[in-house]
Structure formats: C-alpha cells, structure tokens
Amino acid sequence: MEAIKTMRHSVxxxxxxxCMPLGAILAFKGIQGAMVIIHGSQGCSTYMRRHISEHxxxxxxxxxxxxxxxxxxxxxxxxxxxxxxxxxxxxxxxxIGILSTCLAETIGEDIARIAAEYTVERDMGAYPLVSVPTxxxxxxxxxxxxxxxxxxxxxxxxxxxxxxxxxxxxPHLTPAEVREIKRIMDLMGVDYxxxxxxxxxxxxxxxxxxxxxxxxxxxxxxxxxxxxASATIxxxxxxxxxxxxxxxxxxxxxxxxxxxPVPVGIEAxxxxxxxxxxxxxQPLPDxxxxxxxxxxxxxxxxxxxxAEGRAVIFGDPDMVLAVSSICMENGIVPAVAASGxxxxxxxxxxxxxxxxxxxxxxxxxxxxxxxxxxxVKAEANIAIGHSDxxxxxxxxxxxxxxxxxxxxxxxxGQRLVSVGYAGTMMLLDRITNCLLDSKLSAYRPRMLxxxxxxxxxxF
Amino acid sequence: MLNxxxxxxxxxxxxxxxxxxxxxxxxxxNITQENQEIEANTRTIPGIISSRGCAFAGCKGVVLGPLKDxxxxxxxxxxxxxxxxxxxxxxxxxxxxxxxxxxYCVSTDMQESDIVFGGEKKLARTIDEVVxxxxxxxxxxxxxxxxxxxxxxxxxxxRSAREKYGINVTAYSCEGYKGVSQSAGHHIANNGLTExxxxxxxxxxxxxxxxxxxxxxxxxxxxxxxxxxxxxxxGYHIQAVxxxxxxxxxxxxxxxxxxxxxxxxRSINYIASMLEVKYGTPWLKINFIGIRSTVEAxxxxxxxxxxxxxxxxxxxxxxxxxxxxxxxxxxxxRICAGKTAFCYVGGSRxxxxxxxYEELGIETILxxxxxxxxxxxxxxxxxxNIKSDSDSKNIPDLHVAPxxxxxxxxxxxxxAAELKDKIALSTxxxxxxxxxxxxxxxxxxxxxxxxxxxxxxxxxxxxSGIKDKYVVQKMGIPSKQLHNYDYSGxxxxxxxxxxxxRDVAMSFASPTWNYIEPPWAHRPLLEGxxxxxxxxxx
Ligand code: SF4
Ligand code: SF4
Numbered sequence: 001m002e003a004i005k006t007m008r009h010s011v012x013x014x015x016x017x018x019c020m021p022l023g024a025i026l027a028f029k030g031i032q033g034a035m036v037i038i039h040g041s042q043g044c045s046t047y048m049r050r051h052i053s054e055h056x057x058x059x060x061x062x063x064x065x066x067x068x069x070x071x072x073x074x075x076x077x078x079x080x081x082x083x084x085x086x087x088x089x090x091x092x093x094x095x096i097g098i099l100s101t102c103l104a105e106t107i108g109e110d111i112a113r114i115a116a117e118y119t120v121e122r123d124m125g126a127y128p129l130v131s132v133p134t135x136x137x138x139x140x141x142x143x144x145x146x147x148x149x150x151x152x153x154x155x156x157x158x159x160x161x162x163x164x165x166x167x168x169x170x171p172h173l174t175p176a177e178v179r180e181i182k183r184i185m186d187l188m189g190v191d192y193x194x195x196x197x198x199x200x201x202x203x204x205x206x207x208x209x210x211x212x213x214x215x216x217x218x219x220x221x222x223x224x225x226x227x228x229a230s231a232t233i234x235x236x237x238x239x240x241x242x243x244x245x246x247x248x249x250x251x252x253x254x255x256x257x258x259x260x261p262v263p264v265g266i267e268a269x270x271x272x273x274x275x276x277x278x279x280x281x282q283p284l285p286d287x288x289x290x291x292x293x294x295x296x297x298x299x300x301x302x303x304x305x306x307a308e309g310r311a312v313i314f315g316d317p318d319m320v321l322a323v324s325s326i327c328m329e330n331g332i333v334p335a336v337a338a339s340g341x342x343x344x345x346x347x348x349x350x351x352x353x354x355x356x357x358x359x360x361x362x363x364x365x366x367x368x369x370x371x372x373x374x375x376v377k378a379e380a381n382i383a384i385g386h387s388d389x390x391x392x393x394x395x396x397x398x399x400x401x402x403x404x405x406x407x408x409x410x411x412x413g414q415r416l417v418s419v420g421y422a423g424t425m426m427l428l429d430r431i432t433n434c435l436l437d438s439k440l441s442a443y444r445p446r447m448l449x450x451x452x453x454x455x456x457x458x459f
Numbered sequence: 460m461l462n463x464x465x466x467x468x469x470x471x472x473x474x475x476x477x478x479x480x481x482x483x484x485x486x487x488x489n490i491t492q493e494n495q496e497i498e499a500n501t502r503t504i505p506g507i508i509s510s511r512g513c514a515f516a517g518c519k520g521v522v523l524g525p526l527k528d529x530x531x532x533x534x535x536x537x538x539x540x541x542x543x544x545x546x547x548x549x550x551x552x553x554x555x556x557x558x559x560x561x562x563y564c565v566s567t568d569m570q571e572s573d574i575v576f577g578g579e580k581k582l583a584r585t586i587d588e589v590v591x592x593x594x595x596x597x598x599x600x601x602x603x604x605x606x607x608x609x610x611x612x613x614x615x616x617x618r619s620a621r622e623k624y625g626i627n628v629t630a631y632s633c634e635g636y637k638g639v640s641q642s643a644g645h646h647i648a649n650n651g652l653t654e655x656x657x658x659x660x661x662x663x664x665x666x667x668x669x670x671x672x673x674x675x676x677x678x679x680x681x682x683x684x685x686x687x688x689x690x691x692x693x694g695y696h697i698q699a700v701x702x703x704x705x706x707x708x709x710x711x712x713x714x715x716x717x718x719x720x721x722x723x724x725r726s727i728n729y730i731a732s733m734l735e736v737k738y739g740t741p742w743l744k745i746n747f748i749g750i751r752s753t754v755e756a757x758x759x760x761x762x763x764x765x766x767x768x769x770x771x772x773x774x775x776x777x778x779x780x781x782x783x784x785x786x787x788x789x790x791x792x793r794i795c796a797g798k799t800a801f802c803y804v805g806g807s808r809x810x811x812x813x814x815x816y817e818e819l820g821i822e823t824i825l826x827x828x829x830x831x832x833x834x835x836x837x838x839x840x841x842x843x844n845i846k847s848d849s850d851s852k853n854i855p856d857l858h859v860a861p862x863x864x865x866x867x868x869x870x871x872x873x874x875a876a877e878l879k880d881k882i883a884l885s886t887x888x889x890x891x892x893x894x895x896x897x898x899x900x901x902x903x904x905x906x907x908x909x910x911x912x913x914x915x916x917x918x919x920x921x922x923s924g925i926k927d928k929y930v931v932q933k934m935g936i937p938s939k940q941l942h943n944y945d946y947s948g949x950x951x952x953x954x955x956x957x958x959x960x961r962d963v964a965m966s967f968a969s970p971t972w973n974y975i976e977p978p979w980a981h982r983p984l985l986e987g988x989x990x991x992x993x994x995x996x997x
C-alpha cells in the first residue's frame with residue numbers, strides 16, 4: 001500500500017470536510033432537551049444550521065451570541081451571557097452546549113470561565129452548561145463531534161455504583177443507522193446507554209403539535225449513569241485518544257473500553273455482535289443469524305459484478321475505513337481512500353486492512369481536487385462518499401454512491417442504513433447496482449465497437 | 460388577525476428589555492397612520508434564533524460569488540469558505556468552460572499557527588497557486604473573522620499580487636463581525652467593485668443603442684436569463700448583470716451603460732448611486748417578479764428611452780405575453796384563490812413577491828426582511844432620517860467623484876424631472892405602503908416568533924429560506940423557499956410567474972396533506988353489529 005502524504009499546499013480547492021463546531025452541534029442534537037449556542041459572530045451558526053438542515057431536512061435551531069465589532073474589542077462575555085438568558089427563557093432547555101468559534105478563540109474568550117461565572121451570577125446551581133472549545137481551525141467536524149461527546153460525558157457522568165448496562169458511543173452515523181444499532185441490541189437483550197442518540201431528534205416524525213425541541217436523545221439520567229457501566233463500546237477506530245469519550249470513561253471511572261469498528265460490512269458486524277454476545281452472555285438470536293445468512297447469500301450473488309470495482313472513497317475517517325472494508329470483503333479495490341482531516345489512525349488501519357496490496361492509496365488531510373487527481377490516476381470506476389464528490393461524476397464521469405455527510409443534492413441521506421447485516425446488504429446492493437448500471441449502459445456500445453466495424457447495426 | 464394584545468402575549472416571553480426592542484421591529488399595518496416607522500438594521504439579539512448571516516456571507520456569498528470567471532479566494536479557516544460553497548443556486552454558463560470557476564471553493568484553510576503568526580504569506584502563496592492552476596483574469600479575496608483580528612493586511616497582499624501578475628486582484632475586509640448582518644458585506648463588496656472593477660475595462664462607448672446594466676440580479680434558478688432574454692427581444696443590449704452569471708469582462712466595462720436597472724436594491728443600491736455620480740448613469744428601480752411588476756418595469760424602461768417605436772414594440776410584446784400566459788394561469792388561480800401567505804425573505808424579495816402572490820389570489824398577511832434597512836420598509840425617502848449607529852458607521856462610505864474622462868450626463872435635469880413623476884428613477888417604494896390594513900410586518904423574524912405567529916395567523920403557505928422551511932413543514936404548512944426556490948425556477952418575468960404559480964398550486968394540491976389525519980382518528984375502520992345469539996355462545 002502506498003500512503004500518500006499530501007504536500008500540504010496553501011490552497012484548499014474544494015474542501016472535503018466542514019469545521020469543528022458543526023460536528024459538535026450534531027453531538028448535542030443527541031442529548032435529550034439540549035440546545036446549543038455558538039459564541040462568535042452569527043454567520044458561523046447560520047451557515048452551519050443551513051448546512052445541517054439541508055442534509056437532515058429538519059429544523060436545526062442553534063443560537064449565536066452574535067458578537068459584533070465592539071465585542072471583538074471589549075470581549076464577548078456579555079453577549080454570551082445575554083444569549084444564555086434568552087435561550088433559557090424562550091426554550092427551557094434541559095442542557096445547553098456552548099461552542100466557540102475561530103473568532104471567539106482568536107480574541108481569547110474562555111467559554112468555560114464565562115459559563116462558570118454565569119452559573120454563579122444567575123444562581124443556576126447544577127444546571128448543565130457544557131462548554132466545548134471548538135475553533136474551526138482546530139479540526140474538522142468529525143473531531144468536533146467526538147470532542148463534544150467527550151465534554152458532555154465529562155460534565156454529566158457521575159461516580160455511580162457499578163451496574164450491568166453497557167455504554168455505546170456512536171460516531172456520526174445516520175439517525176436510521178442509530179435506530180438499527182438499537183434494534184440489534186434490543187434483539188440481543190442488551191441493556192445499553194447509547195450516546196449521542198440523535199435517532200429521533202435528527203429524523204423526527206411528523207406529529208402535532210410541533211415541538212420546539214424535538215423529542216428523543218440520551219437523557220441526563222442516562223449520561224449520569226455512564227460512569228458505572230460494565231463496559232463501553234466505542235464504534236470508532238479512528239478517534240484520537242484525547243478526543244475519545246470511551247478513553248475518558250476508562251480513565252476516570254475505569255469502565256473497560258472496547259474500540260470496535262463501525263459495524264459496516266460482515267466482518268465488522270460479526271465483531272460487534274460477537275462482542276455483545278460475550279459481554280452479555282446472550283446467544284445470537286435467530287433473526288440476526290438469518291440476516292447474516294441473507295447477507296452472505298447476497299454477497300455470493302454480487303461478487304462477480306463487484307470484482308470489477310475500483311472505488312474512490314472519501315469522507316469522515318471512520319466512514320472511509322468502514323466502506324473500504326465492505327469493498328475489500330466483496331472484491332472491490334478501495335483504490336483511493338481519503339479524508340479531509342488529518343488521521344494517522346486511518347492510514348494505519350488502512351495499512352492493516354489492505355496489507356500486501358500495492359494498488360491502494362490512502363490520503364488524509366486533503367481536498368477534493370487531490371482526490372479527483374488520484375481517482376483519475378487510479379482509474380476508479382465508482383465513487384463512494386458525500387455529495388460534495390458529485391463533481392467526480394460531472395467532471396470525470398465516475399458515478400457516485402452517496403453516503404455520509406453531507407448529502408445536499410438528494411433526499412433521504414438521514415435515512416440511509418449501512419450498518420448491521422441488513423444495512424450492509426443495502427449498501428452493498430447500492431454499490432453493486434451502481435457498477436451494474438455503468439456496465440449495462442456501456443456494454444452494448446462496447447460490444448458493438450469490438451465485433452462490428454460498421455457502427456450502424458443495432459442489437 | 461393579529462392585534463396588539465396577542466402580539467404582547469407573544470413578546471411577554473422575552474425579558475422586558477428585549478420585549479421593548481422586538482416591539483420596535485414589529486408593525487401592524489394601520490392605514491389611518493401615515494408614516495409608520497419600523498426599526499431595522501440594528502443588532503441581532505444574542506441567543507434568539509435569527510436567520511441572519513454575516514458580512515462575509517453578504518460580500519463573498521451574495522455579491523462576489525456569482526461572478527463566474529473570477530476566482531474568489533476565501534482567506535480564513537476552512538469552515539466559512541466551505542459553507543459558502545455553491546450554496547446559492549446562482550446559475551452561470553461560460554463560453555469558455557475552463558474559465559468558469561463557479562463550481563470551485565478556494566480557501567486558505569488557516570490553521571492555528573496562521574492565527575498566531577499571521578496569514579499574509581499563506582495568502583500570497585495561495586494567490587500564486589491560483590494563478591498557476593486557473594490563470595484567471597481576476598481574483599477576489601474575502602476575509603473571514605480571524606483575519607481582521609490578527610491584523611493581516613489583505614489590501615497590501617492584493618496590491619502586490621496586482622503588480623506581480625498584472626491581473627485584477629481585489630481584497631474585501633468583510634469579516635463576519637462587521638455590521639449586523641450580511642447587509643454590511645453587500646456594502647463592502649459594492650465599494651470594492653466600484654473602486655477597482657467597474658471602469659477597469661477599456662470600452663469608452665456603449666456598443667449599441669439602449670445599453671443597460673441589470674443590478675442586483677443573481678440569476679437564482681435562471682431568473683437573470685429570463686430577464687435578459689426578454690430585454691434582448693425588445694432591443695436592449697445588456698452590458699453587465701450584477702452579478703448573476705456575471706463576468707469580469709462585462710463588469711469592468713459596465714460604466715458605458717446608459718441606464719442601470721436595479722432589481723434587488725438592498726444589496727446593490729450603493730453601486731447604483733456611485734455609478735450615477737461617477738459616470739452620470741441614472742438608475743431605475745424595477746421588479747421583474749410578478750406580472751404587473753414586469754409590465755410596469757418594461758413600460759418604465761421604454762418610457763425612459765422615450766422612443767415611439769420602442770414604446771410600441773413594448774406594448775405589443777406585453778399584449779402578446781399576457782395573452783399567452785393568462786389562460787395558462789387560470790387553473791392555478793382556482794387552486795390558490797383565497798389563500799394567505801407569510802413572505803419573509805432577504806432584503807427585497809419579502810416585498811417583490813407580494814404582487815405575484817396577489818395575482819394568484821393569495822394575500823400576504825405577514826411579511827418582513829432578514830437584513831433590510833428602514834428604507835426597504837418605508838421607502839427610499841427616509842434615508843436622510845435614519846440615524847447611523849456604531850455598527851453602520853464601521854462600514855465606510857466610499858465617496859466617489861465624477862470620472863474626469865468618462866463622466867457623461869446621460870439624462871438632462873429637465874428630462875429627469877419630467878420622468879420622475881412617471882417612473883421610479885433613483886428611488887424605490889417601501890414594503891409597508893403596499894401592504895393591506897391589519898397585516899403584519901416583522902423585521903428579523905426569529906424562530907420563536909415564527910412558530911407563535913403561525914399558530915395565531917395560520918397562513919396557508921410560508922415563503923422563506925431553508926432554516927425555517929422545516930419548522931414550517933413540521934407544522935403541516937407548505938413552504939416555498941424564496942432563496943433557492945427549492946431547486947425550481949426561474950420565477951422572474953411572465954415565464955417565471957407561470958412557474959411560480961405551478962409550484963405554489965402544486966404545494967396546495969398535493970395529496971400528502973390528506974394523510975395527516977389517520978383514518979382511525981374519527982371513525983373505526985371496521986364496523987360490526989352484534990348478531991343475536993353471539994353473546995349466548997360466547
Ligand atoms: S467566522 Fe465570521 S466570516 Fe466566517 S462564517 Fe463566521 S461570522 Fe462569517
Ligand atoms: S471555520 Fe471558524 S469562523 Fe469559519 S465557520 Fe467554522 S468556526 Fe466559524
């Protein structure tokens with residue numbers, strides 16, 4: 001395998017990741033009754049709301065402290081405190097996330113200190129304000145996501161007596177995938193605390209009357225219990241140690257940590273259910289056995305089409321790794337695996353996954369312009385990733401299977417399921433059908449060209 | 460209808476001070492009162508979820524972004540540039556496809572070290588790379604928040620790049636914290652384009668008769684194309700469109716036009732006024748949204764040039780177009796008749812679309828703007844009475860003087876005086892004047908108020924942007940996005956009115972709404988009767 005270190009050029013041409021606070025917003029969306037305020041000028045929060053809304057087709061209410069020029073000179077704490085007042089008065093959230101931005105961090109705002117001051121000044125007692133320093137230049141949205149989850153847990157989890165429940169930390173999946181993971185665990189009779197649980201909040205059903213804060217999410221009580229859990233399963237191979245919520249729980253409360261991959265693909269799902277089996281002592285229920293069998297059956301049916309696949313895969317590190325494994329399992333070469341953010345872990349994991357191959361390039365901290373060049377060089381015939389990669393199709397004719405975040409040019413990104421045996425089957429079918437589509441549309445002209453010199457005849 | 464008591468009930472949710480503040484931004488139209496005043500373009504209340512964006516969004520996102528052959532560099536951390544990437548559906552075609560840079564997002568991706576040590580060098584390197592990769596004729600640099608704070612001198616970087624490469628490189632200090640909304644960014648962009656771009660071309664004369672520019676038309680969903688086609692058919696020559704599907708080449712020669720047509724005045728009125736001073740080009744407010752407005756715009760334009768033949772041709776065209784579209788509108792009108800709308804958009808559209816709604820039989824019962832100023836609500840004549848505050852003062856006014864070589868008096872004072880009674884020369888009306896008694900006008904409507912006002916006024920459709928779209932739809936009310944048109948359009952001109960009517964009617968007529976109430980809500984699905992004997996057997 002060839003790990004390409006990007007020459008870190010100055011210009012980012014068509015970025016492959018968003019900024020830190022965006023990911024943090026998503027994490028807070030998974031906490032029951034939570035609202036978020038972003039400390040900075042209002043543009044950041046407006047942009048992020050727009051960006052998230054367009055993917056999830058859900059209202060994304062995020063407040064801003066709306067700092068203006070004088071605030072950049074005299075400090076913005078007054079704005080933030082006022083903003084908190086208003087947010088509490090109008091929405092009565094159960095928890096408030098306070099995020100910083102490039103602006104706030106550049107002028108040296110200490111949001112943790114402001115939050116502490118506010119708690120004392122307004123006599124808020126134990127009211128949960130969770131501040132997370134998320135300057136946009138500090139990392140991508142996937143990093144902001146984990147950092148926020150870690151801070152939420154650090155703020156709420158208490159030293160409670162040991163209990164038998166299992167903590168499950170999910171990376172940024174779709175709400176439907178979180179529901180699928182919960183279904184699997186329910187089937188296996190696992191008693192879990194899943195965090196952050198945005199399965200309802202970011203894909204909320206139509207219901208009357210309209211709720212200002214969507215129902216669902218990990219409750220404060222559940223968060224408080226996480227310190228006494230019998231184990232933590234953190235579905236991320238790529239999260240960095242200092243961002244990892246599971247590490248925090250292990251370090252502070254000695255909750256044993258299992259770093260499992262995102263259960264996409266048969267192997268990763270096997271690992272996940274096997275882990276659940278061992279942790280709970282429960283057998284694998286018949287329903288899941290049959291789902292596994294059906295997946296295998298489908299993989300056997302599809303492998304001949306997939307053997308022709310050369311994929312360019314891009315997005316959040318954990319997603320890229322997960323999709324690369326599903327490709328490897330069915331004979332598709334993950335020719336280019338790329339993430340916008342820096343990820344040593346992704347490079348190492350890809351090395352293990354593709355050991356011995358020379359036709360795989362992993363690149364991190366990159367942009368879509370570089371990805372495009374690599375894809376062309378690698379003669380990729382399928383792209384798998386978020387909708388910003390659509391220009392691989394437009395410019396290079398590489399068809400795109402949409403997956404991950406954001407998906408702005410299609411509906412249903414929030415409802416895609418690629419986890420578990422059933423989800424893996426759905427993703428694999430989408431990939432296979434995309435390859436079949438190219439094959440079938442090119443098949444006749446190719447045969448025609450090859451076997452008939454006169455291109456007038458029709459089959 | 461909303462009365463002051465119900466309004467108070469809503470606002471009582473706020474702390475007293477904020478209640479007083481918000482009250483000044485909300486009006487109930489009262490026809491017995493002559494000049495109703497509203498507060499606008501003041502600071503957003505922190506923590507109240509507003510739809511406003513930042514100066515950078517107004518500058519790079521709105522005004523500069525649509526220029527297709529210009530590489531717009533975003534100098535800042537990655538997020539800002541990423542979020543402003545292709546988010547406005549401003550369409551563009553290019554004769555030279557390799558010179559169409561609309562699909563690109565170029566950012567300096569500032570890192571922590573750049574914040575500490577400054578980003579000027581990185582910006583200069585980025586320009587070098589951009590010139591190498593794209594070879595554009597022009598580059599813009601838009602600053603985001605951290606840039607101003609760490610003191611990068613982007614103007615100096617632009618200057619040396621201009622010298623180094625001999626191309627047009629301009630820098631815009633549109634940090635997001637400037638002003639109170641995207642409006643500040645419009646102004647900053649207007650200043651930069653007037654100072655460095657318009658007039659940079661070497662044309663001295665209009666290439667043909669009836670040469671005009673269209674200002675404040677961003678070609679969302681192809682609106683600009685409809686307008687252009689219509690005007691060209693009537694014999695006008697469009698020199699430059701600012702800035703939808705616009706190009707540097709055309710824009711740099713915009714000074715030769717005989718007249719500037721202004722569509723979205725909020726975002727571009729500064730350029731209109733400055734070009735009048737600098738080159739003697741008068742401006743005419745027009746609105747190509749809605750049938751009557753389009754007719755009026757075409758008539759005003761013909762009247763401005765005043766030639767018989769043009770006026771007649773215009774009338775013929777109007778008659779033909781009306782005859783063509785009126786019958787097609789009928790079925791849509793039948794569906795729309797008697798419905799009500801909220802129309803909360805931007806800085807001009809909140810007003811522009813009301814006429815079109817009315818033509819379909821839909822009454823606008825609430826309207827407002829996200830980032831407008833008082834003159835957009837009350838009419839341009841109030842500008843002298845608007846108090847400037849610390850936020851508006853930090854956007855410098857650019858003072859231009861008549862251009863020594865290129866200033867031409869394009870309209871004599873006598874003719875101007877004569878026309879002023881007949882057409883909207885150098886002026887625009889406010890939204891308030893056009894609204895019905897009892898309707899509501901809200902500036903900077905926020906999410907909380909949106910939800911409360913919907914509950915009370917129960918509109919049949921809500922026009923706004925994506926941030927409130929899903930709130931509205933979750934409340935069971937159709938929404939019509941008027942920022943990006945929900946991937947539809949064009950909505951301008953006669954053609955556009957038809958598209959709009961179809962889209963709105965389709966929203967009302969969709970069978971989807973019928974399924975909100977499940978069948979079991981009112982009556983049991985299975986009905987059975989008790990047959991004698993059953994009980995005994997049971
Ligand atoms: S950092 Fe500033 S410029 Fe960038 S989006 Fe936020 S407010 Fe706008
Ligand atoms: S990169 Fe920084 S300034 Fe830009 S949107 Fe993200 S947090 Fe805001």
